[in-house]
Amino acid sequence: MGGRGDHSSSIRSLDGTSAELAIVHTMDTVRIGVIGLGNMGSGHVKENIPKVARLKLGAVCDLVEQRLQTASEVPGFTSASELIHSGLVDAVLIATPHYGHTTIGIEALNAGLHVLVEKPISVHKADCQRLIASHTGKSVFAAMFNQRTDPHYLAIRNLIQSGELGEISRINWIITNWFRTATYYTSGGWRATWGGEGGGVLLNQCPHNLDLYQWLFGMPSRVRAFCQLGKFHDIEVEDAVTAYLEHPNGATGIFVTTTGEAPGTNRLEVVGDRGKVVYEDGRITFTRTTVSVKEFCATSSESFGAPTVWNCEIPVSGYGGQHLEVLRNFVDAILDGKPLIAPAQEGIHSVELANAMLYSSFTGQTMEIPIDAEAYETHLKELIRTSTHRKLVDNVGPQDLAGSVR
Numbered sequence: 001m002g003g004r005g006d007h008s009s010s011i012r013s014l015d016g017t018s019a020e021l022a023i024v025h026t027m028d029t030v031r032i033g034v035i036g037l038g039n040m041g042s043g044h045v046k047e048n049i050p051k052v053a054r055l056k057l058g059a060v061c062d063l064v065e066q067r068l069q070t071a072s073e074v075p076g077f078t079s080a081s082e083l084i085h086s087g088l089v090d091a092v093l094i095a096t097p098h099y100g101h102t103t104i105g106i107e108a109l110n111a112g113l114h115v116l117v118e119k120p121i122s123v124h125k126a127d128c129q130r131l132i133a134s135h136t137g138k139s140v141f142a143a144m145f146n147q148r149t150d151p152h153y154l155a156i157r158n159l160i161q162s163g164e165l166g167e168i169s170r171i172n173w174i175i176t177n178w179f180r181t182a183t184y185y186t187s188g189g190w191r192a193t194w195g196g197e198g199g200g201v202l203l204n205q206c207p208h209n210l211d212l213y214q215w216l217f218g219m220p221s222r223v224r225a226f227c228q229l230g231k232f233h234d235i236e237v238e239d240a241v242t243a244y245l246e247h248p249n250g251a252t253g254i255f256v257t258t259t260g261e262a263p264g265t266n267r268l269e270v271v272g273d274r275g276k277v278v279y280e281d282g283r284i285t286f287t288r289t290t291v292s293v294k295e296f297c298a299t300s301s302e303s304f305g306a307p308t309v310w311n312c313e314i315p316v317s318g319y320g321g322q323h324l325e326v327l328r329n330f331v332d333a334i335l336d337g338k339p340l341i342a343p344a345q346e347g348i349h350s351v352e353l354a355n356a357m358l359y360s361s362f363t364g365q366t367m368e369i370p371i372d373a374e375a376y377e378t379h380l381k382e383l384i385r386t387s388t389h390r391k392l393v394d395n396v397g398p399q400d401l402a403g404s405v406r
Contacts, residue, residue, distance in 0.1 A: 030114070030331050031058030033089035035080045035104055037067040038188075040118055041095035044323070045071050052327045054335060058089040080104045084111050091140070091334065094118060097190045098197055102127040106134040114140040116330050119207035121347030123198030124355055124380055125373035128348040135345070140333045142326070145342035147208040148215065149320035152279055156270065157216050159277060159286065159314075166273025166292065171217055171245075171253035177264025178205040178257065185233050189393045192235035194383040200237035201259050202227070202354035210350035211342075213255065217270075219349055220245035220253060224366040225357035232260025236389035243357045255357075275309065284314035 032055060034041050041062070049057050060068060061077040068076030077083040080100070084092065084107055091114035094104050102122045108115050109131075121143050122128040135141045147153060159165045178201060190196025197203055202210070225243035232239050239260050245253035258264075267280040275288040289296070289307040296307045321328065325341070332338035355376050356367040362379065 029054050029056050030091055030334050031056050031089045033059040033083050033092045035061045035083060035092055035094050036096035037062040037070050042070045044093055048323050048327055051324055052331060055331050059083050059086060081107060084108050090114060098123045098203060102131045105131050109134045109139060112139060114334050116142045116144060117344055118144045120203055120351050121344050122351055124377050125348060125352045126377040128351050129373060132345050132348060141344040142330050142340050143342045143344040143347040144326055145208060145211045146322040146326050147212055148341050149322055149325040151316045151318060151320050152284055153212055155284055155314050155316050156277060156279060160216060165277060168217060168251045168270060168272050170251060170271040172269040174256045174265045174267045175209050176258050176261040177266045178259045179262045179264055180259040182233055185235055186392045186394045192237050194236060194387055199354060199358060200235060200239050201257055202238060202241060202357055205259060206257050207350045210353045214349040219369055221248045221369050222246040222366050223356040223360055223369060225360040227358055227361035234391060236387060241357060284316055286312040286314055288312055
C-alpha cells in the first residue's frame with residue numbers, strides 16, 4: 001500500500017514529483033520520516049521532533065493504517081520502502097519491532113538517507129554486521145542511546161577515563177527496576193518472542209544498560225550467564241538474568257536484571273585502584289583512597305591497615321537531554337558535521353553482550369568475546385523454528401508480522 005488520502009496521488013502520480021521536491025528542498029532543515037508508530041515512534045512524532053530546531057517531520061509509516069493519524073498533517077505510508085524512496089525525507093528514524101531495524105536500515109542507507117535507529121540496532125550480531133556493512137560513510141548513521149546524555153554516567157565515565165578512579169577491578173550493576181506486567185507482554189504479538197523480538201529483558205529493556213556498560217568499562221573478554229525464561233511472566237524469553245563478566249585486565253563484573261521484581265533497584269558500583277564509586281537514587285558517591293590500593297597492599301607494614309579515604313559526592317543535576325539531545329545531535333551531525341553522541345556502529349557491542357548472555361545460558365558454557373555471530377544466528381533460528389509457546393495477545397495487528405527473520 002502507498003500513501004494516505006490526497007497525499008497518495010501527489011506522491012505516486014509521477015516520479016518527477018518526488019524528484020522536484022528533493023530539488024526544491026535545501027539542506028538547512030532535515031526532513032525526517034518516522035517508520036514505526038508504536039510507543040516510541042509516536043512519542044518522537046508528538047513530543048520530540050517538534051522541539052528540535054532545523055528538524056521537520058516529512059512523512060510517517062506504519063503497517064497499521066489507523067496509526068498514521070498520529071501525524072495526519074504529513075504524508076503517511078504503510079510501506080517503509082515507499083517512504084524511503086518517496087523523495088520526501090532526508091533521514092529516517094526507525095522505531096519498528098527489532099528485526100525491522102536491520103532490513104529497513106539497510107534499505108534506507110542504500111538509498112542514501114541518514115539513519116537514526118532505535119535500540120537495539122539489530123537483534124543479533126550477524127545482523128548488526130550486515131547493517132553496519134551497508135553504511136558507506138556518506139550519510140549519518142546514529143543510534144538512539146539517549147542514556148549517554150545523562151550527566152551521571154558522563155561523570156562516572158570522566159572519573160574512569162581521567163584516571164581518578166584508577167584501574168577498574170570490579171563492577172556490580174543491579175538493574176531490576178524494569179518491572180512489567182502481564183498486560184505489557186500481551187499488548188503485541190511480537191513482544192517477548194524469539195521470532196518477534198529475539199529475546200526479552202536483554203533485547204528490550206537493557207540495551208541502554210548494556211551499551212553504557214561497554215561505553216564505561218569496555219567489552220569483557222568472557223561471559224557466563226544464567227537466563228531464566230518466563231520466570232515471572234507467561235513468555236518464552238528471558239525475564240530474569242544474572243551474568244558474570246571477565247575483562248582483559250582481570251576486572252570482573254556482575255550484571256543482574258529482571259522485569260519481574262518490585263520494588264526494583266538500580267545500583268551501579270565500580271571499584272578501582274583509587275576507591276569506589278556508587279550511583280544509586282540519583283546520587284554519585286566517590287569514596288576515594290588517598291593512595292593507590294595496590295601500592296598500599298604491597299608496602300604497608302600494618303597487617304590490618306587500610307588506606308585512608310575521602311568521602312566525596314559528585315555534584316550532578318538532572319538527567320541530560322535524553323532523546324531530544326540525541327535528535328539535536330543527529331541534525332547537527334547532518335548539517336554541521338558534528339561528532340555523534342552514539343554512532344550506530346557502536347550498537348553492535350550491546351547486542352553482542354545480550355547474545356553472549358543468552359548463548360551462555362542456553363549452552364551452559366562460558367562465552368568468549370567476540371562470539372561466533374553465525375553460530376548464534378543459527379541457534380536463534382532454531383529457537384524460532386521449534387517454538388511451541390502460544391502467548392495471549394490483547395491487540396494483534398499487522399505490526400506483529402513486521403519482524404522479518406533472517
